[in-house]
Amino acid sequence: MYRGRRRVSPAVALLLASLGVLSGCTNAPPPPVVESTSSTPTSEPPTEPPKPKVVVAGIDELRGGFNPHVLADQSPVTDALSEIMLPSVFVPGEDGERVLNSTLMESAEVLEDTDEFTVRYRIRTGASWSDGPPIAAEDFVYLWEQLRRQPGVINPVGYRLISDVESRQGGKTVRVTFEKPYPGWKSLFDHLLPAHLLKDAPGGWSDTLDYGYPASGGPFAIRAFDLDRGEVVLMRNERYWGPPAESDRIVLRAADRSENLNALRSGNVQLGMFTADASTMEALRGLGEDIQLTTMPRPVTSTLLLRPNSPQLSDVRVRRAVLAALDRQALVEAGTGGGPAANLPAHAQVLAPSQPGYVPTEPSGEFADGPDPERVARLLTEAGYEHSGGKWIRDGAPLNLVIAAQFRETSYEAVANSVADQLNAQDISTTVVTPKGDELYRTMLATDPGVQDPPRSAGIDLAVAARPVSADSAATMAAQWGCPAVDPDTGRTSEFNMAGFCDQLLQPTIEAAVTGEVPFRRASERVEPTLWSGAVALPLYQEAQVLAVSREVSGVRDGAGFAGPFSSVGEWVGAPGESYDW
Structure with missing residues (x-):
């Protein structure tokens, strides 16, 4: 803030003028003129404005796509930006349980005097978007x-x-009605989006958030976004109704790991978020005690899906043969590079290792230490395949499996290539494809059950995919393993889950867990064994980031639950930094 001479208010000026007139009316002679012999200046010299407080955060990569609600855009940067700028009704408390976000909300409660399950939300009057x-x-x-x-x-x-969402009291009260009781209602309405800017925008849901958020409901807003430079500049949101941010500016700066490590060492970067392998961890530890390191599990499990709606994997014996051909530990090593995520091996189909209540559900002895060629041969032979000319052939066609991994997701591509190498070693032919995220998750894996002959682009047999978890574990189970739902507006069956899995015998149990009729733990005890015996997915590891914080910045907290460190960004106090012209 610039500091200059104090401006005299009009009232004070009038008073001084009046005193001058009164003094002019007296008979007293004017005071003698005396030359000053003091060297003290008669006014304060102009001072330089204080430099803004800035925190520069080093990140691995900056690429387009920041919708926190779609699978294709999942990334640590999306996690960070959504925590900074998109408000949520409930947030993780200190113990990880969901608590009302009192900065945004006055209240949120289930109404007792209604025939249907209804929740009333009251939004604070001052809560507004940055525009x-x-x-x-x-x-x-x-x-x-x-x-x-x-x-x-x-x-x-x-x-x-949800059957209806009503606006009341000028939009500041929201009444949400559900078709059935829903005990997991506190998991809803995370990371609200500015509807006034998105609902009629060209590209809308699919494309508008490719370059950040057009408005913010948090303590910072985007001032500059440059994909080419790999930099996002966030300025304090002057319209934020909550406590003002302690720092003036947050800068996210993408660079390769060696550059980020050097920047941490030199102080040009005060905070780093790394998807670290073993060598990166060694380099981070070498920075000394001035850099504090924390492993931050992400709400995502890296999983290999074996899709039963694929014609080549419709036979469970073939799926089991594929699993028998794999070295699971080698796949984990390929995906994690021996970094902290390797310490979070996943042995359950729904919960992630760091979640409360997680216990391994994988049957003992289900997977050997490495490939089991004899079992591979036995299962494929039972499924009608013959081994001839170095290939497995049935009905004159070789077994050739298509493995998908999202383009530019380095760890997923590494796992997919490792799967291909291991299957090829057992004479199972493979093809690896790396479509862009939107194509993979919106089209290729979201198969329409009404289409009997899916298009060629949807012919994915295996996929290395992100499996997000949430605060409502029953809803996670239903999203990942439930049968296709029916669109209430059109009556049309919606897409399968990513695995293309549906078990009509399990479906009542899954639905009962969502509505609270059956506790999640009891439902899981029935669902998980069926998933393992059906060989429809191989969980690998929970993804993780490493947070590196220097002593130059204070106020950074780990974040309860999966909120992450950027949930405390308003409390970060950075060092004085250079101003930006934009």
């Missing part, structure tokens, strides 16, 4: 409408149970 409009019911409506019908979204189950 002026209030955060209101239309933002709830927009998120509900998108998540219940768009393909490739994360945990849509709770939103599909």
